[in-house]
Amino acid sequence: MVKTxxxxxxxxxxxxxxxxxxxxxxxxxxxxxxxxxAYALEARQAIAExxxxxxxxxxxxxxxxxxxxxxxxxxxxxVYVGETNGVPFLSSSDIxxxxxxxxNYLSRKHTPKLEQLLIQPWTVLVSRSGTIGNVSLASPRxxxxxxxxxxxxxxxxxxxxxxxxxxxxxxxxxxxxxxGLTYGSVVQHIEPHHLERVLIPDLPAIRRIAIGRAFVDxxxxxxxxxxxxxxxDARLRAALKLPPLPALNHGPVVGTIRAADWAGxxxxxFHNPTARWVEQQLRASGLPVxxxxxxxxxxxxxxxxxxxxxxxxxxxxxxxxxSKQLFQVDPIELKGLARGAHTDDMEEIALATNTIAxxxxxxxxxxxxxxxxxxxxxxxxxxxxxxxxxxxxAGYLYAWLASDYGQALITRYSYGSxxxxxxxxxxxxxxxxxxxxxxxxxxxALVLDANRLRDEAWTLEQGALKMLRDEIAGA
Numbered sequence: 349m350v351k352t353x354x355x356x357x358x359x360x361x362x363x364x365x366x367x368x369x370x371x372x373x374x375x376x377x378x379x380x381x382x383x384x385x386a387y388a389l390e391a392r393q394a395i396a397e398x399x400x401x402x403x404x405x406x407x408x409x410x411x412x413x414x415x416x417x418x419x420x421x422x423x424x425x426x427v428y429v430g431e432t433n434g435v436p437f438l439s440s441s442d443i444x445x446x447x448x449x450x451x452n453y454l455s456r457k458h459t460p461k462l463e464q465l466l467i468q469p470w471t472v473l474v475s476r477s478g479t480i481g482n483v484s485l486a487s488p489r490x491x492x493x494x495x496x497x498x499x500x501x502x503x504x505x506x507x508x509x510x511x512x513x514x515x516x517x518x519x520x521x522x523x524x525x526x527x528g529l530t531y532g533s534v535v536q537h538i539e540p541h542h543l544e545r546v547l548i549p550d551l552p553a554i555r556r557i558a559i560g561r562a563f564v565d566x567x568x569x570x571x572x573x574x575x576x577x578x579x580x581d582a583r584l585r586a587a588l589k590l591p592p593l594p595a596l597n598h599g600p601v602v603g604t605i606r607a608a609d610w611a612g613x614x615x616x617x618f619h620n621p622t623a624r625w626v627e628q629q630l631r632a633s634g635l636p637v638x639x640x641x642x643x644x645x646x647x648x649x650x651x652x653x654x655x656x657x658x659x660x661x662x663x664x665x666x667x668x669x670x671s672k673q674l675f676q677v678d679p680i681e682l683k684g685l686a687r688g689a690h691t692d693d694m695e696e697i698a699l700a701t702n703t704i705a706x707x708x709x710x711x712x713x714x715x716x717x718x719x720x721x722x723x724x725x726x727x728x729x730x731x732x733x734x735x736x737x738x739x740x741x742a743g744y745l746y747a748w749l750a751s752d753y754g755q756a757l758i759t760r761y762s763y764g765s766x767x768x769x770x771x772x773x774x775x776x777x778x779x780x781x782x783x784x785x786x787x788x789x790x791x792x793a794l795v796l797d798a799n800r801l802r803d804e805a806w807t808l809e810q811g812a813l814k815m816l817r818d819e820i821a822g823a
Contacts, residue, residue, distance in 0.1 A: 390524040390527070390528060391524050391525050391527070391528025391529075392528075393524070394520065394521040394522075394524035394525055394528075395525065395547060397521065397820070398521055398547055398549060398820065401549055401819070401820045401821070401822060402822045403549040403550055403551055403819065403820075404549075404550045405547040405548065405549060405550065406547065406548055406549075406550045407543070407544050407545070407546065407547060407548070408502070408513060408516075408517075408543045408544075408546040408547075408548050409502065409540070409541075409543035409544050409546070410543075410544040413544065414504070414509060414512075414513060414548055414550075415472075415502050415503060415504050415505070415509075415513060415543075416503070416505075417502075417503040418500055418501065418502045418503065418540040418543055419464070419500070419501055419540055420476055420497050420498070420499060420500045420501065420539075420540055421461075421464050421465045421495065421496075421497045421501070422460075422461055422464060422465075422497060423497050424459055424460055424461065424465065424497065425458070425459075425460075426454060426459075427454065427455040427458040427459065428452050428453060428454065428455070429453055429454070429455045430453060431450070431453050433453075433455065433456060433457070434452075434453025434454055434455055434456065435453060435454050435456055435459070435462070435466070435492070435493065435494045436450035436452075436453060436492075436493040436494065437451075437452045437453060437454045437493070437494045437495075437496075438467070438490070438493055438494070438495050438496065439496045439498070440475035440476070440477065440478070440479070440482065440495075440496050440498040440499040441475070441479065441482070443473045443475065443482060443484035443486075443495070443499060444482045444483070444484050444676050444677050444678070444680070445675055445676065445677070446570065446675055446676065446677055446716075446802065447573075447574050447577065447675070448489075448490065448493075450493075454494050459494070462494070465494045465495060465497075466491075466492055466493070466494060466495075467486050467490045467491055467492065467493050467494075467495050467501070468486065468491065468501070468503070469486055469487065469488045469490070469491040469507075470485065470486060470487075470504070470506075470507035470510045470511075470564070471486045471501045471502060471503055471504070471510065472484075472485060472486070472501075472502040472504060472510050472513050472514045472517065473485075473486055473495065473499050473500070473501060473502075474499060474500045474502065474517065474526065474538075475498060475499050475500075476498055476499060476500045476537060476538045476539070476540075477498035477535060477536070477537050478498065478535055478536065480526055480527050480529075480530050480536055480537075480538055481517070481522075481523045481526035481527055481680075482680060483514055483517040483518050483522070483523075484514070484677070485510060485511055485514040485563055485564070485567050486501075487567040487568065487570065487571045488568075488571060489571040489574060489575075500538070500540050500543070502543065507560070507564050508556075508557045508560035508561050508564060509556075509560055510560065510564075511559065511560030511561060511562070511563030511564040511567075511812075512551075512556050512557075512559050512560035512563070513548065513560075514563055515559050515560065515562075515563050515809075515812050515813060515816055516548045516549070516816065517546075518678060518813065519813065519816060519817065519820075521820065522546070522548070525545070525546045525547065526538065526546065529542040529545065529546070549819065549820055551816075551819055555815065555819060558812070558815065559812045559815055559816050560812075562808045562809065562811060562812035563808075563809060563812055565805075565808055566804075566805040566806070566808040566809045566812075567805075569801045569802070569804050569805040569808070570677070570801070570802065570805045572798075572801050573797075573798040573799070573801035573802050573805070574798070576794045576795070576797050576798035576801070577747075577750075577794070577795065577798045579794050580743075580747045580791050580794035580795050580798070581747060581750070581751055583787070583790060583791050583794065584747050584748065584751060584783075584791050585751070587783050587787040587791070588633060588635070588753075588781060588783070589633065590626075590629050590633070590753060591629070592752075593622055593625070593626075593752050593753070593756065594621075594622065594625055601620070601621055603619065603621050603624075605619050605624075615763060617759075617760060617762060617763075618760050618761065619760075620756075620760055622756045623756045623757055623759075623760035626753045626756050626757055626779075627757070627779060629753075630779055630781050633781060635781045635782060635783065636781070636782040637779050637780065637781050637782070638779075638780050638782055639776055639777055639778065639779065639780070640734070640745070640775055640776050640777070640778045640779075640780055641775075641776030641777070642780075643737070644737060644782075645736070645737055645741055645745060645780060646734055646735055646736055646737055646741070646745070647735040647736070647737055648733075648735040649732060649733070649734055649735070649772045649775050649776050650696070650732065650733040650735065650772065651708070651729070651732055651733075651771065651772040652696055652697055652727075652728065652729035652731075653696070653729075654693070654696055655693050655696055655697050655728075655729060658685060658690075659685065659686040659689035659690065660683050660684060660685060660686065661684050661685070661686045662684070663684065664684065664687075665683070665684020665685045665686055665687065666684060666685040666687055666690060666694070666724070666725065666726050667679070667682050667683075667684060667722075667725040667726065668682070668683050668684065668685050668697075668725075668726045668727070668728060669682070669699075669722075669725060669726065669727040669728070670727075670728055670730065671705075671707040671708075671709070671710070671711070671714070671727070671728065671730035671731045674705055674707075674714075674716045674727060674731060675714065675716055678806075678809065685726060690726075693726075694726065697726040697727060697728070698724060698725070698726055699718045699722050699723065699724070699725050699726065699727055699733070700718060700723055700724075700735075701718055701719070701720045701722075701723045701799075702717060702718060702736065702739050702742040702743075702796070702799065703717075703718045703733050703734065703735060703736075703742075704716070704717055704718070704733075704734035704736065704742060704745055704746055704749065705717075705718060705727060705731040705732065705733060705734070706731065706732045706734060706749065706758065706770070706775060707730060707731055707770075708730060708731060708732045708769065708770040708771065708772075708775075709729070709730040709767060709768070709769055709770070710730065710767055710768065711768075712758065712759050712762040712768050712769075712770045713755050713758040713759045713762075713770070715746060715749045715750040715754070715755075715758075716731075717742060717743070717746040717795065717799055719799050719802045719803045719806065720799070720800075720803040721802075721803050721806045721807070732770075732771075732772050732775055734749075734775070739792070739796060740788070740789055740792045740796075741792070742792070742795075742796070743791065743792030743793065743794070743795035743796045743799075744783075744788050744791055744792040744795070745780065746795050747791050747792070747794075747795050748780055748781070749778070754778070757778050757779055758770070758775070758778055761774035761775075761777070761778070
């Protein structure tokens with residue numbers, strides 16, 4: 349009985365700590381919104397801290413604000429077509445990717461009001477539905493791609509201002525305000541006009557431009573990195589002299605295999621025609637073909653097998669990445685592991701520069717080469733670690749495994765009826781063609797240079813964010 353009373357008392361104290369008084373003027377200013385989320389404590393705390401900073405505040409959007417225009421396009425039917433007749437399409441979750449992919453193409457002919465949906469360079473992109481507050485600065489590489497209606501496009505007077513707005517919205521003060529504007533009981537949303545209530549410090553021009561320009565330069569470096577990765581992929585294809593992957597017809601695919609080719613697998617996905625076609629092309633190429641586990645390619649292929657209990661700390665911990673966060677520009681909602689509690693785990697979960705990570709649960713086969721700024725961070729059990737024999741092999745292996753051909757060979761091994769899985773022993777069996785040294789080194793150099801540019805972009809952004817935090821703190 350004592351335990352019950354104590355729990356009841358603690359529950360009341362918790363509720364009291366989460367309660368807040370709201371003035372009628374605030375309700376009027378919020379458009380007569382009566383739901384509690386519109387007056388979230390985190391957003392109010394962020395605004396209070398901004399009001400205590402030594403700089404005046406402006407609204408992000410609206411009359412007298414930093415920006416004058418924002419919209420989210422319009423709902424539209426999604427008619428997907430091939431690359432020739434389509435425009436690359438990004439979802440709101442793709443905008444924070446290190447390498448946004450042209451995965452789907454929308455029909456130019458059957459997409460109404462297409463011009464409104466196209467990304468313009470140096471607009472600030474903010475996710476507005478489902479996950480709220482993912483922020484990206486649209487780089488020239490994204491220009492002309494179609495963006496989902498689930499993202500707000502903020503148009504700034506110039507690119508340096510756009511960079512500054514993107515930097516602020518990435519801070520805890522910006523994100524807290526965005527999340528505090530949400531509405532919806534099941535799927536959360538915000539609207540463009542809600543940005544009129546988001547406050548941003550009006551820094552002196554020289555500091556504002558310095559912060560914004562750092563974000564612009566970082567975006568350009570990531571564009572250059574992705575161009576290098578595209579060049580590596582093109583050079584790999586040219587050196588291997590492999591034709592494009594054959595297009596599969598819609599509907600069931602029927603094929604036959606010999607008993608000698610079963611390899612102990614009776615699931616149809618393992619014997620898919622695309623993977624078999626890639627293997628045939630590799631055999632016909634005349635190049636040496638090695639398994640990924642070969643000592644000439646890798647030192648080890650590691651999986652997380654012992655890391656279970658986790659102790660998190662609010663600040664100063666070891667960043668722990670999920671398999672999704674491995675591919676994000678600035679991982680959001682990043683958790684930190686207590687250093688003392690996880691010293692023994694680091695041998696298994698730590699990331700190192702130029703290690704290759706492959707997602708192995710749920711979404712199978714996404715490949716990432718770890719940049720220098722992630723060195724010493726950790727990743728969870730949903731990614732395998734490929735430890736290359738040397739840096740040159742790291743660059744080359746990334747290019748092969750991330751290519752269409754490598755992806756076909758990886759994904760064929762996945763198993764599971766609900767959640768797909770892929771283990772380190774399967775990864776070790778993936779075939780890798782070995783090009784002559786000059787070509788292999790040239791491809792690797794492009795990938796490693798891209799990884800260097802990513803690290804430089806991160807350093808620029810983190811320096812700008814520190815400058816902004818210091819300005820707000822009055823340091």
